[in-house]
Amino acid sequence: MTAQIDNPQLHEIVVSDKPSGPAAAAFVAAGIGSLFVGIGVVLNEYSAQIKSLIGIDFNAFLKFDANFGLGNGVGPLSGKVIVAVLAFVISWAILHLMWRKREINIQKAFITTLVLVAIGFALTFPPIFTLLLP
Amino acid sequence: MELTDREIWAVIHGLILGTLFLLAFTGGLVGLWSLQARYVTVAGLKERIPRLGIWTGTMAVVAWLTVFTGTWIVYPWYRADPTKLGIPTDVQSEALKDFPRYWLLASERTAQWHEFGMEWKEHVAWLAPFLATAVAFVVAYYGVRIIRKPEWRWPLIVLFSLAFIAAAVAGLFGAFITKAAPVA
Numbered sequence: 001m002t003a004q005i006d007n008p009q010l011h012e013i014v015v016s017d018k019p020s021g022p023a024a025a026a027f028v029a030a031g032i033g034s035l036f037v038g039i040g041v042v043l044n045e046y047s048a049q050i051k052s053l054i055g056i057d058f059n060a061f062l063k064f065d066a067n068f069g070l071g072n073g074v075g076p077l078s079g080k081v082i083v084a085v086l087a088f089v090i091s092w093a094i095l096h097l098m099w100r101k102r103e104i105n106i107q108k109a110f111i112t113t114l115v116l117v118a119i120g121f122a123l124t125f126p127p128i129f130t131l132l133l134p
Numbered sequence: 135m136e137l138t139d140r141e142i143w144a145v146i147h148g149l150i151l152g153t154l155f156l157l158a159f160t161g162g163l164v165g166l167w168s169l170q171a172r173y174v175t176v177a178g179l180k181e182r183i184p185r186l187g188i189w190t191g192t193m194a195v196v197a198w199l200t201v202f203t204g205t206w207i208v209y210p211w212y213r214a215d216p217t218k219l220g221i222p223t224d225v226q227s228e229a230l231k232d233f234p235r236y237w238l239l240a241s242e243r244t245a246q247w248h249e250f251g252m253e254w255k256e257h258v259a260w261l262a263p264f265l266a267t268a269v270a271f272v273v274a275y276y277g278v279r280i281i282r283k284p285e286w287r288w289p290l291i292v293l294f295s296l297a298f299i300a301a302a303v304a305g306l307f308g309a310f311i312t313k314a315a316p317v318a
Contacts, residue, residue: 010171010179015279022275023286026268027293033264041257073210081205081260088264110289113268117261117296124257126250 021099024109028095031116033088038123040080045129140317143207148312151200152305158196159298161189162269166291171281179278187273190294194270197263197301204308209256211317234315247314251307259304265297 040062043050047059062079065071071078122128137145165186168174174182216223216233223236226244230237238248269290273280280286 010174010176010281015277017282018276018279020283020286023272026271027289030264030268030293034261037257037260071206071210073214074206075213077205077209077256080257081201084260084264106283106286106289110292113289113293117265120261121258121300124254124261126253 019101019103020106021102021104022096024104024106025092025095025099027109027113029088029092031113032091033084034117034120036084036087038120040083041124041129044076138318140211144317147200147203147208148308151196155193155196155301158189158193162193162294165189166294169287179281183278190270190273194266197266201259201263208317234317237315244314247311251311255304255307258300261300262297265293269294
């Protein structure tokens with residue numbers, strides 16, 4: 001979608017238009033990456049409770065430095081951020097491929113991104129992610 | 135006058151990359167703010183879009199460099215475990231000063247710098263590269279076409295500013311925590 005612009009001079013610029021899909025994909029992927037940072041924080045903080053419920057120790061899993069040799073002494077932060085980066089890159093690639101030739105409503109993509117970023121941001125905020133800790 | 139390796143990396147992470155980030159944000163924000171059809175000519179647009187790409191691209195690259203140096207170089211020094219050397223962690227002793235996390239936690243007076251400040255900083259900083267990269271991509275991919283999409287301007291400004299806010303929270307707490315317990 002191309003909006004009407006109010007400067008006649010700029011009509012001289014002759015370039016083929018590009019669909020909005022790739023921009024929407026980049027926005028939403030940034031939101032997904034942000035959300036995964038927050039999810040990683042919660043999974044690590046509540047790992048003892050989660051382990052007692054379903055048997056998975058996220059604190060141990062997220063130590064990518066020790067488990068996969070990615071750094072030394074970074075601890076669970078290594079896993080939280082590597083998972084978030086992978087979520088960002090993979091979701092971007094998938095959305096880009098899905099939307100690269102499509103017109104996507106950029107306002108809807110933007111609102112979606114804001115919601116994802118807000119949740120991710122909130123889950124990194126200590127008074128929120130420690131709310132239910134015993 | 136000399137700096138230790140740790141101090142050099144702390145300066146690269148916090149001061150040098152932080153300053154570049156601030157500069158790139160300012161340039162990018164000014165470029166996005168004034169990117170309105172009624173303000174530009176064809177020549178002006180062709181001149182300013184590549185520059186906007188440089189500012190937003192620089193901010194994205196610097197954001198990635200900052201979080202990587204912070205997480206994989208400086209942070210392990212911050213959270214190093216003194217108990218492996220038999221150093222008690224319940225008193226803010228001289229020996230404990232080389233272990234900032236444990237030094238902060240050894241006193242109720244300073245514990246919040248870690249429990250609130252560092253816990254927030256180490257995570258929220260990672261939102262900045264995602265958001266900055268998305269904005270830089272859109273500017274690079276669409277180039278001068280952006281002027282024909284005025285409804286994109288505010289989303290770009292907001293996401294670019296959110297990247298800055300996330301980095302600013304991290305940078306501010308980084309400065310306070312370094313003041314309280316330097317990685318040196």
